[in-house]
Amino acid sequence: MRDILISMMLPQVTRDEDDDDGFDEIFEEVGSSPSPASTDSSSVCSLDLEVNSVLKQMRREDQEKKVEEIESSDEEFHDVTEETEGEEDEDNETEKPINYLELAKETMYRVLGMLSVSHGWNKEREEADGLTVKSQNFEGIGKVLKLEAYVDCSAAKLADLAWGGFENQADWNTEVEECSVLEEINSNVEVTYTRVRAAGGGLVSPRDFVVLRHFKKAPPLSFCVSISVKTPLMPEQPNLVRGENGPGGMIIRELDGEENRCKYIWLLNSDIKGWIPQRLVDSSLSDVMIGTFRSMSAHLTTL
Secondary structure, eight states, X not given: OHHHHHHHHSOOOOOOXXXXXXXXXXXXXXXXXXXXXXXXXHXXXXXXXXXXXXXHHHHHHHHHHHHHHHHHHHHSOOOGGGSOHHHHHHHHHSOOOOOHHHHHHHHHHHHHHHHTOXXXXXXXXXXXXXXXXXXXXXXXXXXXXXXXXXXXXXXXXHHHHHHTTGGGGGGTOTTEEEEEEEEEEETTEEEEEEEEOOBGGGTBOOEEEEEEEEEEEETTEXXXXXXXXXXXXXXXXXXXEEOEEOSEEEEEXXXXXXXXXXXXXXXXXXXXXXXXXXXXHHHHHHHHHHHHHXXXXXXXXXX
């Protein structure tokens, strides 16, 4: 019976083999960087399968959880109509706590959705060495910036730096002044605090961010996705503007036959608040992404 319920609830994902729309440029070459690995149709097809595999697994886990809830509710059925109107009003006035695990999963879904979109990305910035930042507007999310490049280290090493080395980021990242973990939800989900330096040549004052981070490994992909949250553990600070990040994060992909090289993608959706011209905001965020990537690449050579 359980298997029948799961099969009925699972969405049917079908796709024509010849239909590569939405995946053709996900791992396209970044400018003219020194020694890039060429992107061919086989690598695009491989990513297509990898992203769909992660989505299918997450959907199946969701449906299995729903089946467990149905079975549990059948066993523990109770009449909720016994609640009084006063109790309902009291519940409505009480702010419900954030379900961090559900939010982390939702953020992962949204990042996977953005990752699967190839067309419509516009060039925001291109450096002399080919390092490029692109952008696209997504309904319900807003403007998302994307930086993608190759990194000369193993995927495992880069993933460890992105997740496990978070609190030491201020030691090597010239864009960051402070990083700390406020709360560990479980081994793969945590609430963090980051204070960044002034940007845009000092025209954008320092900001801070409180975000929920979620790490997921689905070889050959590793994800570190994030989204802003509010927590009493870190109220807004004096003389600092509290920015807000939408769904985004870093995606790391192993490369076949290249143990000490990997693909890196950073999706950033950030509202830095304040009365700042959008052109300056876009330029400042591109500066931060490029500066962070260069700092990270330099630091990896010392590890």
